Amino acid sequence: DAGVIQSPRHEVTEMGQEVTLRCKPISGHNSLFWYRQTMMRGLELLIYFNNNVPIDDSGMPEDRFSAKMPNASFSTLKIQPSEPRDSAVYFCASSFMGQGPYGYTFGSGTRLTVV
Amino acid sequence: AQTVTQSQPEMSVQEAETVTLSCTYDTSESNYYLFWYKQPPSRQMILVIRQEAYKQQNATENRFSVNFQKAAKSFSLKISDSQLGDTAMYFCAFMTAGNQFYFGTGTSLTVIP
Numbered sequence: 586d587a588g589v590i591q592s593p594r595h596e597v598t599e600m601g602q603e604v605t606l607r608c609k610p611i612s613g614h615n616s617l618f619w620y621r622q623t624m625m626r627g628l629e630l631l632i633y634f635n636n637n638v639p640i641d642d643s644g645m646p647e648d649r650f651s652a653k654m655p656n657a658s659f660s661t662l663k664i665q666p667s668e669p670r671d672s673a674v675y676f677c678a679s680s681f682m683g684q685g686p687y688g689y690t691f692g693s694g695t696r697l698t699v700v
Numbered sequence: 701a702q703t704v705t706q707s708q709p710e711m712s713v714q715e716a717e718t719v720t721l722s723c724t725y726d727t728s729e730s731n732y733y734l735f736w737y738k739q740p741p742s743r744q745m746i747l748v749i750r751q752e753a754y755k756q757q758n759a760t761e762n763r764f765s766v767n768f769q770k771a772a773k774s775f776s777l778k779i780s781d782s783q784l785g786d787t788a789m790y791f792c793a794f795m796t797a798g799n800q801f802y803f804g805t806g807t808s809l810t811v812i813p
Contacts, residue, residue: 618799618800618801627791627803627804627805627806628791628801628803630800630802633799633800641800674743676745678745678801680799682799686733686735686750686799689747689799689801691744691745693742693744694744694745696743
């Protein structure tokens, strides 16, 4: 298994532009999580899905952020319009609900820089 | 509310020596899991060790072991025979029954040759 796959690995964009981050979870996993990592706030959970349904999006910072999971093998995190303070590393993780922490796997992250 | 506190932003250790990283947490849940993750410069989050709260025995993984004190809500990581490859950020984390992670702010560990 290739693990959780995130793309792109790096993204540099100008303020005001739309940014889309992508995640492919591990096959068979039915829970997917998006995290943001910054120096100031550390790792924060933004949103998570169970069986493609968003369960808790209370960590999403504001309406400029949206996440979708159209099927079990793909999720996106979109920022529109982007701002310099959105610069961070965004991680996706997946797991199988019911197995607790076993098999919980992080992707390699996308480093976003908004200039 | 669930919180995880790592009070040591930076630490260093001589190669081959032992170092202990501290972590405390707060939760009202009775069933949970605790973790230590390593994040090297590659930024990959690598699971170091995991402890189920219902287990009294401290978890060990080769050179890595934990001291889990449930009543004190303390979960420290001991690295024995430190190696240069252990240089990384280390995050203590707590997982609820709902699979939600809460992370500490991290400890930057440097192993000195």
